[in-house]
Amino acid sequence: MTIPTTAGVTLYVLLMNSVRGAAEDRAPVAAFTSMGKGVAWEQAQRAEATYMHDPRMPDGYGRIHPYRLAYKEGSLLMWFNPLEEGGRWAKVFIKESELNEWLGNHDFPLDPE
Numbered sequence: 001m002t003i004p005t006t007a008g009v010t011l012y013v014l015l016m017n018s019v020r021g022a023a024e025d026r027a028p029v030a031a032f033t034s035m036g037k038g039v040a041w042e043q044a045q046r047a048e049a050t051y052m053h054d055p056r057m058p059d060g061y062g063r064i065h066p067y068r069l070a071y072k073e074g075s076l077l078m079w080f081n082p083l084e085e086g087g088r089w090a091k092v093f094i095k096e097s098e099l100n101e102w103l104g105n106h107d108f109p110l111d112p113e
Contacts, residue, residue, distance in 0.1 A: 008095040011110070012038045016080040016087040019067045021060040023086045029076060031110050035089065041112060045077040046070060076112060 012035045015026040032038035047070060054066035071077035081087065094102050103110060 008093050009033065009099060011092050011094060013090040013092055013108075014038055014042060014083075014087065015090055016077065016083065017085075018060075019069065019079055019081055020058075023081075026087065028090075028106065028108050029080065030108050030112050031092075031106070033111055035091075037111060038089070042077070042083055045072055045075045046082075047072050076109070 011031045011033060013028045013031045016029050017023050017026050030038070030041070032041065050068050050070050051073075052066045053069050053073070056064060058064050067079075069078060070082040071080065
């Protein structure tokens with residue numbers, strides 16, 4: 001017996017929490033066609049060492065204070081806590097017929113450089 005399958009793609013979505021918000025609030029920041037590509041990209045965004053940044057803007061609770069950042073200044077991940085501090089990966093399967101619509105409905109890049 002043959003089990004019918006639906007053509008599609010598996011994506012690995014990086015969910016992270018902002019340094020300016022609640023630790024339990026994760027947001028999708030990027031999606032990848034392979035887990036290995038995503039892990040390598042996340043590692044490449046890391047600064048050599050954590051550093052302090054004082055943007056003079058309030059956090060999600062209205063407080064103004066400097067932030068200890070772990071990702072390179074100007075990178076897509078700059079304002080997120082390190083992955084090991086509340087982030088995680090989500091594996092999603094998207095039907096080929098729905099992929100373009102799915103990507104259009106989400107405001108994060110697929111396989112960023």
